[in-house]
Amino acid sequence: MLHHGSIDQFLTRVADRSVVPGIDALARTVRVTAAREVPLDRHGATLVYIASGAAKLVARAAVEREQVAAFNFTGDLVTVPGPGPHAYVLVALVDSELVVLPYAALRDAVRSDPAVLARLLDNCDAALGRCREKALMLGRKTASERIACFLLAMAPRIGATSGAAILLDLPMSRRDIGDSIGLTIETVSRQFSLLRDSKLIGTEGRSKVLLLDLPGLELRAGYQQNPN
Amino acid sequence: MLHHGSIDQFLTRVADRSVVPGIDALARTVRVTAAREVPLDRHGATLVYIASGAAKLVARAAVEREQVAAFNFTGDLVTVPGPGPHAYVLVALVDSELVVLPYAALRDAVRSDPAVLARLLDNCDAALGRCREKALMLGRKTASERIACFLLAMAPRIGATSGAAILLDLPMSRRDIGDSIGLTIETVSRQFSLLRDSKLIGTEGRSKVLLLDLPGLELRAGYQQNPN
DNA sequence: CGTACAATTGAGGTACTTCAACTTCCGTGG
């Protein structure tokens, strides 16, 4: 039986094997071009696997007031919440290949499959951990701390080591960054300039950021060493 | 074999049965009095079941700058993150009975137990959903919207219907509320006063809040009906 | 009933936003 390549990739990465009973009836492969919203069935939560590309999970607080709940990259698994007090949409940041599944139906299909459940739980734990760090940032950090936190959080996810420095090729705009960390584009821009002046980062073009001084950035981010 | 009552309760609620192999070696029952930090092994993440009481999960952004990541109540399951860029502690809001387990060891013990994994996943999904709503609130809502959101979020968790209204007996202080929604105690207090003046809520003593007008509060909270 | 702490209320300060103008980047077409 023939699978689309993205679903194969999803199965081997998420289930550690090529077959999950009933998955073909659920999974749908979608190509989405940059800046386009991922089309979803809106009857409940949706699970999206990013076979390639990058996306932002956006919550609408009001017209012209959006909060980026998460950025996700190739290989990531995202759950998009269903109906609730606020509407969530997934928007591609670059041309992307995605596998889309209704979350409830998937959960039911893998109900007695501990390996897949464990994988989903790992993924959810990681997302929760990142979301808590984001909440901390949004609630109790200054603008300059937020930018440093943001860059440090991106480093392990999309950073490439470049000598002693780390190179980030950010697929999101200043507006997306601002919507993610609760600032305006102007404030984001000013803070980037300040970090550049402090020699903590270097920039190249619109999207490339070079993290020059990680300890300095961690200090700026207000990272507290866990005292234990 | 004799279990402590709280562990029994944990097992029947989380595993839907009274036995999980190896659980006795892992689980520890703890009584914590109000305002006390829950003692945890700090080698990794910890799972805490609240057999009775209430607790706040606190992240330290800096000295005198705390963010409440979550409030949890009787019957809730909380994962406390282990070492990372910021330190997390769980603090009892009232006298509480808790079951404490090292998360990694528990995960290993239930590795091939789909029922427990599914329960943990349900719990994590719910926590992630609430955390995302909190991030939205912290990033893009005004002070008055935040208070309304907070009260509406508490309603289904600890609210008691009182005629057409909902009565909340809040176990947390104004400072805790402020640390949860990213405001100072003074701003929280002022917003409570404004809501009272608008007849959207009533208050009684320090802790009791009566939600008088849910549609009005939802409007004030900036809830967007999911358009689908 | 008195004390200690929590909450409220007021006045002034500030970090970030808003509004505006300018500059840079980069894809497109000459």
Place this chain on the structure above:
DNA sequence: CCACGGAAGTTGAAGTACCTCAATTGTACG
């Protein structure tokens, strides 16, 4: 290859929502 044009980003000046500091009032516990 270079020039053009529009969007993205940067920088500056003024405004505002929330914070900080301070004093008062309220609440619950001994």
